[in-house]
Amino acid sequence: MKKPIISFGGLDLLASAVLLLNAEGRISYANPAAENLLESSSKALVNHKLTDLFLNNEDLEEVFQQALQHQFADKRQDLTLERVGREPLQVHTVVTALDDPDAPVLIELRENVQQLKLDREERLIDQSQANKELIRNLAHEIKNPLGGIRGAAQLLELELPERHLKELREYTQVIIKEADRLQTLVDRLLAPHRSPHIVGDVNIHEVCERVRSLIVSEFPNGLKIKRDYDLSVPEFRGDKEQLIQAVLNIAHNAAQVLSSRTKAGDAEITIRTRIARQVTLAKVRYRLALDLHIIDNGPGIPPDIQDRIFYPLVSGRDGGSGLGLTLAQTFVQQHMGVIECDSRPGYTDFRILIPLP
Known part of the structure; x- marks a missing residue:
């Protein structure tokens, strides 16, 4: 049997x-x-x-x-x-x-975790390229009629009868101001594609300290920023201003979502630097890579948008433009790197990986 x-x-x-x-x-x-x-x-x-x-x-x-x-x-x-x-x-x-x-x-x-990671990175890069093309085309399509709308509103304002100028001018000013607001949004969408890539020697800790000082000046009370630096991370060639903007966008988002914890006095952001070894980015193997983490103890990213947080105009915060993380990912990818995210209630970790020499 x-x-x-x-x-x-x-x-x-x-x-x-x-x-x-x-x-x-x-x-x-x-x-x-x-x-x-x-x-x-x-x-x-x-x-x-x-x-x-x-x-x-x-x-x-x-x-x-x-x-x-x-x-x-x-x-x-x-x-x-x-x-x-x-x-x-x-x-x-x-x-x-x-x-x-x-x-x-x-x-x-x-x-196969490594293969899953490679597939996820490849998808992220493909999505980013598609987003760039979509943004560039959409922004140019919006830009031309926007200028016409603003110009027409200005001409209309000049033709308003004197006796009704005050009340009617209010409407033309709404059109002009909204056209200007949209123009600013379009300019921000196009910014990464217009700005020259200025390459120089970058000390990542100078970048982190600059970001830290900016966040502390805007959120002086109730928010603690911890530094956990590996001072052996070498300098590398890159665009310092772009990297400051990328790290600042992530850290600023974190500070804003920590508003309730800031009021309670226990809001915390940790900026951590390490060296990662034998890292594969976009199917290329690198011996060393910068491993930078921006970690917060906030509410976490809503599960329904976690897979789309790097898409343009996707935001988990009321009043957010949904461009900060898109621009951050673009700037990091211009350094042959990638941004990853791990989030759950009470813990969100944005990880920036950039090849080192």
Whole structure:
């Protein structure tokens, strides 16, 4: 009689997903980590063929058959497993051939964090390029009729009858002021594409100190800014003013969302610098990179916009223009770097990575 495979205490505790397959390739056991990874309960997984869970199952089927025939003791490979209606799984697989006739094959699946990070960065860069083109085209399309509207309002104001000038001038001034406001917005949208990239030696701690002094002068009470610097971070070539603006945009956003904590006196922003080693940015491997964090203890970014915070005109704050983070990402990308974000209630960390020489 075959012994039933129900639970394995040791495997249940593993953080990586573990599946035991019978000779037909059907799942006879799935640990809790596998349930989480595959987003399905153990009851639903057991007795289903593993290959039926994925659209592209050729590689899995091939390696299962090889394990079944004991062509290897264990085999490792990276796979992208596509699923219906869900994100593909980027996983590192370890397939082991066992001597147990009830469960001759064990498959371990670990999410390939590095590949996920590369894919996320690539998406971010592609989105940023698309945003730049959209912004540039949209801004130019808005700019021309805007000038005509303002000019027409000025001419109309000159033609107003004297007896009604005071009350009617109020309306023309609204048109002119709103046209000017939109012009300012358009200029801000175009600013990163117009400004020359002035390259020089940059000391990142001078950048951080400049930002810190600006934030402290605007928010003198109730906000503490902690410095956690690694003074071994070397100077690098870059545009100091652009980097000041990028860091300032992030830190200023943090200070504004901390308003309730500032009133309570426990608002805190931490500026941390480190050196990251062996970093891949935009598919290029760098030996060293600046690892700069701006961390706050605010309410966190609303979950519904976390994936879109670097899009233009997306803001999680009332009255926000939604341009600060877009400009910050643009400036950092001009230094071959990237900005990442990790946010939850009570903790938001914006991480800037820039290659170092």
